[in-house]
Amino acid sequence: xxxxxAITTGMLTACGLYLTLRGRTFPVxxxxxxxxxxxxLFLFSMGGLTTDGAAIVNGGGSxxxxxxxxxxxxxxxxxxxxxxxxxxxxxxxxxxxxxxxxDGRTHEDEERS
Amino acid sequence: MAHLIVLPVVLPLVAGILLLYRRQGGTYLKRMxxxxxxxxxxxxxxxxxxxxxxxxxxxYALGDWQPPFGIVLVLDRLSALMVLLxxxxxxxxxxxxxxxDDERGSNFHGLFQWQLMGINGAxxxxxxxxxxxxxxxxxxxxxxxxxxxxxxxxxxxxxHYVVLNLAGSALFLIAVGVLYGATGTLNMADxxxxxxxxxxxxxxxxxxxxxxxxxxxxxxxxxLPLYFWLPRTYAAAPAPVxxxxxxxxxxxxxxxxxxxxxIFGEAAGPLANLEQAWxxxxxxxxxxxxxxxxxxxxxxxxxxxxxxLVSVGTLLAGIGMGSPRAVSALLxxxxxxxxxxxxxxxxxxxxxxxxxxxxxxxxxxxxLQQGGWxxxxxxxxxxxxxxxxxxxxxxGKALLLAAAEGEQRPWLWPxxxxxxxxxxxxxxxxxxxxxxxxxxxxxxxxxxxxxxxGVTWLLAASPLLVILAGPISHYxxxxxxxxxxxxxxxxxLLPSAGDAQ
Numbered sequence: 001x002x003x004x005x006a007i008t009t010g011m012l013t014a015c016g017l018y019l020t021l022r023g024r025t026f027p028v029x030x031x032x033x034x035x036x037x038x039x040x041l042f043l044f045s046m047g048g049l050t051t052d053g054a055a056i057v058n059g060g061g062s063x064x065x066x067x068x069x070x071x072x073x074x075x076x077x078x079x080x081x082x083x084x085x086x087x088x089x090x091x092x093x094x095x096x097x098x099x100x101x102x103d104g105r106t107h108e109d110e111e112r113s
Numbered sequence: 114m115a116h117l118i119v120l121p122v123v124l125p126l127v128a129g130i131l132l133l134y135r136r137q138g139g140t141y142l143k144r145m146x147x148x149x150x151x152x153x154x155x156x157x158x159x160x161x162x163x164x165x166x167x168x169x170x171x172x173y174a175l176g177d178w179q180p181p182f183g184i185v186l187v188l189d190r191l192s193a194l195m196v197l198l199x200x201x202x203x204x205x206x207x208x209x210x211x212x213x214d215d216e217r218g219s220n221f222h223g224l225f226q227w228q229l230m231g232i233n234g235a236x237x238x239x240x241x242x243x244x245x246x247x248x249x250x251x252x253x254x255x256x257x258x259x260x261x262x263x264x265x266x267x268x269x270x271x272x273h274y275v276v277l278n279l280a281g282s283a284l285f286l287i288a289v290g291v292l293y294g295a296t297g298t299l300n301m302a303d304x305x306x307x308x309x310x311x312x313x314x315x316x317x318x319x320x321x322x323x324x325x326x327x328x329x330x331x332x333x334x335x336x337l338p339l340y341f342w343l344p345r346t347y348a349a350a351p352a353p354v355x356x357x358x359x360x361x362x363x364x365x366x367x368x369x370x371x372x373x374x375x376i377f378g379e380a381a382g383p384l385a386n387l388e389q390a391w392x393x394x395x396x397x398x399x400x401x402x403x404x405x406x407x408x409x410x411x412x413x414x415x416x417x418x419x420x421x422l423v424s425v426g427t428l429l430a431g432i433g434m435g436s437p438r439a440v441s442a443l444l445x446x447x448x449x450x451x452x453x454x455x456x457x458x459x460x461x462x463x464x465x466x467x468x469x470x471x472x473x474x475x476x477x478x479x480x481l482q483q484g485g486w487x488x489x490x491x492x493x494x495x496x497x498x499x500x501x502x503x504x505x506x507x508x509g510k511a512l513l514l515a516a517a518e519g520e521q522r523p524w525l526w527p528x529x530x531x532x533x534x535x536x537x538x539x540x541x542x543x544x545x546x547x548x549x550x551x552x553x554x555x556x557x558x559x560x561x562x563x564x565x566x567g568v569t570w571l572l573a574a575s576p577l578l579v580i581l582a583g584p585i586s587h588y589x590x591x592x593x594x595x596x597x598x599x600x601x602x603x604x605x606l607l608p609s610a611g612d613a614q
Binding site for chain 2: 036038039043046075078082086092093096097103104
């Protein structure tokens with residue numbers, strides 16, 4: 001299970017990073033979203049992966065580490081708000097600047113200058 | 114007064130919620146709430162400094178959950194000083210904004226208060242994950258404040274700023290996750306205690322986590338390879354926001370200082386001072402890059418933004434030196450540079466308003482309506498920020514130069530002094546263009562008292578820092594000693610740390 005989990009997180013991070021480095025705002029936003037998914041998965045695993053643990057402390061038996069769950073919840077909420085904000089920002093940049101490049105300049109602009 | 118420690122977080126939060134009540138209209142009331150809350154924060158900051166001045170580390174356990182299990186806010190000399198500094202800077206900026214800047218978009222004062230809440234929380238928290246949360250609070254408010262008033266330049270700078278900081282936040286979470294996985298705690302004092310008895314096979318993980326944190330804090334503080342967002346963002350931001358942003362890079366500097374002095378202090382064995390070599394060399398490189406940037410800037414706002422970068426390089430060099438003496442010097446310089454660069458951002462706005470179309474660009478423009486007084490203030494700010502005697506910049510730099518030991522001297526002295534020279538050349542060139550190379554009739558309206566107050570309040574810090582240099586350096590010396598002894602904080606938070614393990 002560990003290796004599958006690690007490969008999934010790694011793949012998500014790699015795809016997220018690749019997309020974040022693209023030149024247009026839409027792939028960048030998608031990349032940031034993927035990156036935050038990967039981070040959430042990673043956070044979830046940071047207390048160590050256990051199976052069949054109780055979600056809350058129940059007598060003496062094994063239980064899942066509650067802290068990563070709380071942290072992931074916080075991270076998801078913050079990530080959601082940030083994604084919403086960055087989507088709006090990208091749309092506003094598209095309407096104000098006139099194109100969807102992250103630095104507001106198209107290739108034609110650069111060739112002209 | 115047990116709840117005094119939580120006030121710097123709760124007060125702006127409540128004020129911000131009150132300000133949400135009406136989005137449009139009610140300008141006078143909003144300004145009263147905004148300025149009132151900020152002024153109260155100054156008083157709270159003074160009370161906190163007085164309380165921390167005794168040397169005790171006190172903490173506030175939210176919901177009375179005892180550390181290391183619950184969330185704590187920790188007050189020591191450093192956090193008290195930073196809270197007071199934030200409040201003083203914010204008061205100047207908010208009064209300045211009340212002159213009409215706050216009405217160019219919606220809910221300026223609410224966002225401003227939340228930004229203060231995030232900054233104060235980041236200074237006070239004793240928990241690594243809450244540091245992340247408060248970073249997000251202050252960043253989210255800063256994204257919106259940066260875009261306040263709209264415009265093409267702000268949106269473009271905003272996209273870069275937001276995307277970079279989101280990537281930084283992802284890295285922050287990964288680093289926190291790694292450190293939690295390796296040590297099993299998020300409380301910084303507890304983490305420091307556990308690092309002392311860390312199993313050897315986990316040292317690699319902790320090193321990775323610790324250095325990833327350095328990247329995150331370096332991005333916030335604008336350390337060399339991570340500073341490219343700063344000049345454009347700061348130059349594009351509305352003046353009062355840019356002034357408040359002067360403290361934002363210092364949040365990064367503070368975080369580096371706090372995390373690496375407490376968690377990776379002397380007690381951490383082989384992991385002790387793991388950041389020091391990186392910070393030292395990168396700070397020098399930041400200084401060089403900033404010096405070139407200062408010379409190349411063709412706009413007064415951009416020039417001040419690069420001066421912020423100079424100050425970041427100087428501060429980080431103090432951290433890189435590592436001795437308590439250097440830390441004390443950097444804290445004195447930090448007070449000076451935050452207030453003065455904040456004041457210069459406000460002053461740049463005033464100058465730009467009176468020069469018609471030329472704005473803050475360093476080209477021939479109309480003469481200023483109130484050129485005399487503005488020139489006096491500019492001269493004061495320039496002398497101070499370039500580090501010339503008799504003002505506070507000179508004292509700060511002299512303290513830092515004196516703190517350099519042995520092999521550090523041949524690196525620090527020329528870099529710092531030459532960067533100072535670059536600032537001096539650029540500022541004198543800017544000043545002579547702005548005030549002397551002019552043609553045509555003066556235009557623009559005379560400035561109102563609020564704007565004068567904002568600028569003078571911040572720039573007056575420089576002579577005050579000289580007059581009060583004795584008591585202030587006493588305080589910063591004590592702060593540096595407190596930081597050099599992380600065991601004090603561990604004992605205060607975890608009285609039973611020794612036998613609980």
